[in-house]
Amino acid sequence: MERSKILLVDDDPDLIEINRSILEAEGYEVFASYDIEGAVAIVERARPDLVVLDIMMSRKNDGFTFCYRLKDDPETAGIPILMLSSVAMVTGFNLSLDEDHEWMRADDFLHKPVSAAVLLDRVERLLKRSK
Amino acid sequence: MNEWQILVVDDEEIIREGCIRILGKDRIQVHAAADGAEGLAKAKVIPCEIALVDLKMPRMGGIEFIEEMQKLNPRTICIMITGYATIETAVEAIKKGAYDYIPKPFTPSQLRIVVQRAQERYRLQTEAEEARAQAEQAKEEAEKAKEQWINLVYHELKSPLGVVRSYLDNLLTLSLDSEKGHEVLGRCLTRTDALLQLVNDLLSLSRLTDPRPRAMIDLAEIVSHAVEFLGIEAQKQNISIEWVPTPLSIQADERMMEELVGNLLSNAIKYNRPGGTVTLTLAPEGKGVRLVVRDTGIGMGEEDQKHLFEQFFRVKSDATRLIAGTGLGLAIAKRIVDVHEGSIECESKPGVGTTFSIFLPGVS
Numbered sequence: 403m404e405r406s407k408i409l410l411v412d413d414d415p416d417l418i419e420i421n422r423s424i425l426e427a428e429g430y431e432v433f434a435s436y437d438i439e440g441a442v443a444i445v446e447r448a449r450p451d452l453v454v455l456d457i458m459m460s461r462k463n464d465g466f467t468f469c470y471r472l473k474d475d476p477e478t479a480g481i482p483i484l485m486l487s488s489v490a491m492v493t494g495f496n497l498s499l500d501e502d503h504e505w506m507r508a509d510d511f512l513h514k515p516v517s518a519a520v521l522l523d524r525v526e527r528l529l530k531r532s533k
Numbered sequence: 534m535n536e537w538q539i540l541v542v543d544d545e546e547i548i549r550e551g552c553i554r555i556l557g558k559d560r561i562q563v564h565a566a567a568d569g570a571e572g573l574a575k576a577k578v579i580p581c582e583i584a585l586v587d588l589k590m591p592r593m594g595g596i597e598f599i600e601e602m603q604k605l606n607p608r609t610i611c612i613m614i615t616g617y618a619t620i621e622t623a624v625e626a627i628k629k630g631a632y633d634y635i636p637k638p639f640t641p642s643q644l645r646i647v648v649q650r651a652q653e654r655y656r657l658q659t660e661a662e663e664a665r666a667q668a669e670q671a672k673e674e675a676e677k678a679k680e681q682w683i684n685l686v687y688h689e690l691k692s693p694l695g696v697v698r699s700y701l702d703n704l705l706t707l708s709l710d711s712e713k714g715h716e717v718l719g720r721c722l723t724r725t726d727a728l729l730q731l732v733n734d735l736l737s738l739s740r741l742t743d744p745r746p747r748a749m750i751d752l753a754e755i756v757s758h759a760v761e762f763l764g765i766e767a768q769k770q771n772i773s774i775e776w777v778p779t780p781l782s783i784q785a786d787e788r789m790m791e792e793l794v795g796n797l798l799s800n801a802i803k804y805n806r807p808g809g810t811v812t813l814t815l816a817p818e819g820k821g822v823r824l825v826v827r828d829t830g831i832g833m834g835e836e837d838q839k840h841l842f843e844q845f846f847r848v849k850s851d852a853t854r855l856i857a858g859t860g861l862g863l864a865i866a867k868r869i870v871d872v873h874e875g876s877i878e879c880e881s882k883p884g885v886g887t888t889f890s891i892f893l894p895g896v897s
Contacts, residue, residue, distance in 0.1 A: 415854055416696045416720055420703060436854065515695030518702065 569593025
């Protein structure tokens with residue numbers, strides 16, 4: 403069976419490393435980018451099955467822009483997006499998918515730090531849902 | 534204010550006419566009403582800064598009018614006109630909102646003087662309101678800025694802790710002696726060191742608001758110490774430091790100068806290339822001194838230069854990805870320079886290097 407492809411987007415190289423190990427150990431093929439430009443290129447080139455995205459990429463909150471971009475393009479709109487962040491604290495919002503779904507355009511949302519078990523569980527569910 | 538709108542409420546036509554004649558000139562528009570009800574009706578449509586009100590009127594007396602006027606437009610300065618000036622009525626009128634009174638009959642100059650006093654009063658009132666509004670706004674903005682800063686600090690503290698935790702969790706499944714195990718431990722150490730540095734920097738930053746006594750200190754000696762101390766690290770990365778000490782004293786806080794020089798030199802080494810150079814020069818300039826720290830490092834673009842002195846700002850690029858830093862070094866440097874009434878500027882070219890130029894007044 404073809405391995406599912408997952409794209410990790412985060413400006414912290416250690417978090418990329420940690421999440422990559424967790425996902426690769428589970429048999430996923432992992433792509434990674436530290437910034438939005440790189441992420442866009444990977445989406446185009448490799449068409450991942452899921453994106454794990456850090457919202458607070460920089461002061462400009464690129465994460466959201468990237469999200470809108472994927473969802474607005476019919477070719478990529480079907481790729482589930484799992485958002486990770488502690489931005490809830492940074493911007494003072496208490497983001498929740500139920501209330502903010504429209505605005506965030508993500509498919510699921512987790513507060514960092516995320517344990518291996520929780521990450522794998524959400525990834526599996528999102529992939530199943532999108533198939 | 535272009536034109537003053539003054540309302541005159543008096544049942545005597547002669548008084549109304551008199552006021553119009555005496556006051557109605559350029560910059561004053563007089564509106565007259567024969568009784569309280571008419572006065573209020575006009576006041577509802579034309580916001581008046583000043584109202585001259587007769588005390589004894591049929592149906593609605595002057596004091597009742599003033600009470601209603603206060604409700605309608607609390608800013609209007611009310612002046613009582615009265616043929617029965619007694620202390621009691623004066624006090625009552627003022628308690629109910631009148632600012633002044635003028636006894637009948639009055640001369641033109643008496644009327645003008647009272648109106649001038651009211652105009653002055655209105656101006657002061659407006660200034661006070663504006664000052665209060667500005668203070669409110671400043672307070673709100675400060676509150677918001679403080680909250681944003683706290684959230685930022687929270688985020689900067691939490692991130693490395695989260696990373697170290699995840700790595701440690703991962704380490705439970707690895708052998709500490711394995712290559713991977715060593716890598717993970719190395720990263721934990723790096724992130725933990727960064728967090729310690731961050732906590733120290735935060736403390737530094739908070740202390741920089743205390744004014745401290747300054748002494749004459751030899752800035753060259755401070756630079757020499759920093760060069761000696763950081764030289765070890767520089768050597769590890771094969772970076773040479775060029776510095777020719779010549780004694781040069783200024784009045785400054787010694788600890789702050791140590792921190793300023795330390796931060797700039799540390800950056801110049803961290804963001805340099807292997808085999809690169811850091812050049813420091815210190816020379817008198819006008820009444821002060823100029824310190825220049827130049828590196829042959831990776832440099833940065835214009836967009837990044839704009840945010841350079843912001844707290845927690847770090848250049849994010851492939852070249853800087855693994856360089857440890859708190860994002861506070863330059864914010865602290867700038868604060869130190871500001872506290873000493875100096876200036877700090879940066880010039881940089883990607884791939885070529887960066888130069889920081891600091892001016893410090895010799896004697897404050």
